[in-house]
Amino acid sequence: MRILALESSCDESAAAVLDDQRGLLAHALFSQVDLHRAYGGVVPELASRDHVQRLLPLVHSALAEADTTPSDLGGIAYTAGPGLIGALLTGSALARSLATAWGLPTIGVHHLEGHLLAPLLEPDPPPFPHLALLVSGGHTMLIEARAIGDYRLLGETRDDAAGEAFDKSAKLLGLPYPGGPHLARLAERGRAGVHEFPRPMLDRPGLEFSFSGLKTAVLHAVRALPADAGEADRADIARALEEAVVDTLVAKAMRALEETGLDALVVSGGVGANLRLRERLHAAARRRGARVYHPRLEFCTDNAAMIAVAGLARLAAGEHDGPGIRARARWPLDTLRPPAAVRDHAP
Numbered sequence: 486m487r488i489l490a491l492e493s494s495c496d497e498s499a500a501a502v503l504d505d506q507r508g509l510l511a512h513a514l515f516s517q518v519d520l521h522r523a524y525g526g527v528v529p530e531l532a533s534r535d536h537v538q539r540l541l542p543l544v545h546s547a548l549a550e551a552d553t554t555p556s557d558l559g560g561i562a563y564t565a566g567p568g569l570i571g572a573l574l575t576g577s578a579l580a581r582s583l584a585t586a587w588g589l590p591t592i593g594v595h596h597l598e599g600h601l602l603a604p605l606l607e608p609d610p611p612p613f614p615h616l617a618l619l620v621s622g623g624h625t626m627l628i629e630a631r632a633i634g635d636y637r638l639l640g641e642t643r644d645d646a647a648g649e650a651f652d653k654s655a656k657l658l659g660l661p662y663p664g665g666p667h668l669a670r671l672a673e674r675g676r677a678g679v680h681e682f683p684r685p686m687l688d689r690p691g692l693e694f695s696f697s698g699l700k701t702a703v704l705h706a707v708r709a710l711p712a713d714a715g716e717a718d719r720a721d722i723a724r725a726l727e728e729a730v731v732d733t734l735v736a737k738a739m740r741a742l743e744e745t746g747l748d749a750l751v752v753s754g755g756v757g758a759n760l761r762l763r764e765r766l767h768a769a770a771r772r773r774g775a776r777v778y779h780p781r782l783e784f785c786t787d788n789a790a791m792i793a794v795a796g797l798a799r800l801a802a803g804e805h806d807g808p809g810i811r812a813r814a815r816w817p818l819d820t821l822r823p824p825a826a827v828r829d830h831a832p
């Protein structure tokens with residue numbers, strides 16, 4: 486089976502073609518960062534309008550790159566939620582329209598299931614069951630993934646997501662939007678130990694996170710800088726912020742491995758692109774005899790290839806949407822079921 490997949494839940498428009506025999510045949514992406522930069526964050530209405538313009542050309546280029554015509558396709562997957570409702574509706578409406586014209590079934594995919602399954606595209610995919618650390622701009626979760634579609638939430642953030650801690654701190658440091666990668670680059674030049682930021686909730690049992698206090702710590706550190714402070718001083722703050730977030734994520738992930746007895750750890754979502762986090766997780770897991778798996782760097786952040794993986798698993802099992810246009814701004818991950826446990830989804 487070969488499918489087309491669309492992603493449009495936030496500020497990336499993307500299309501991909503995945504074949505169950507030949508693997509990923511094409512993926513095309515347009516990032517709207519330039520559009521939103523002036524506002525310092527994603528403007529939902531601008532995002533929706535831009536998806537409307539970008540998605541169809543991306544579909545054409547992905548199909549061309551994959552040397553695929555609509556008659557080669559067995560279905561269309563698209564991100565049905567969670568995300569910005571207007572942005573989701575553009576992908577959902579396009580998927581339904583193309584599917585009606587081409588006589589194909591569609592499947593609405595959970596965006597986080599996409600992130601969780603992205604490492605299945607790699608040559609050495611993770612085994613099930615495994616522990617997943619999902620760290621993005623909107624989520625920070627530890628999940629026991631028993632099988633595709635069988636997810637148990639072990640812990641999540643009580644306030645800001647890890648990506649938000651990076652993005653908000655980056656803003657306070659005067660870095661351009663989106664801040665996470667800029668802050669990580671600045672942190673490379675920072676000295677360790679100049680600032681000590683709190684490791685939120687580390688001293689308490691459990692697998693919950695809390696990152697909202699860190700931006701206050703960054704704010705105080707920025708305000709305390711002398712008037713002639715330069716790039717190197719800001720780099721020290723960036724380093725301390727990154728260390729605090731990474732330390733917390735690593736410690737809770739190791740605690741979750743300990744509590745579940747699992748020995749495979751998947752790291753996914755945009756913050757999973759952070760190199761210090763990757764290195765530290767590998768080192769800590771190795772000491773426990775556990776292995777870490779992650780998607781290639783470009784599939785850590787939003788993309789349609791990961792939506793294709795989740796969509797193909799479900800379409801191939803005979804699962805598909807009803808005739809309506811599906812989009813959910815909120816959609817709890819643990820309401821998902823394994824492929825084909827529900828065959829026909831209501832609109």
Ligand code: KG4
Nearest residue numbers: 621622623648665669755756758759786787
């Ligand atoms: O998964 P994603 O593309 O979108 C969501 O679904 O949220 O994640 C985006 C988040 C942003 O907060 C971004 O700043 C962060 O991932 N991010 C990073 C890095 N690359 C992206 N954070 C820290 N270090 C990075 N290298």
Ligand code: ZN
Nearest residue numbers: 600621786787
């Ligand atoms: Zn995402």
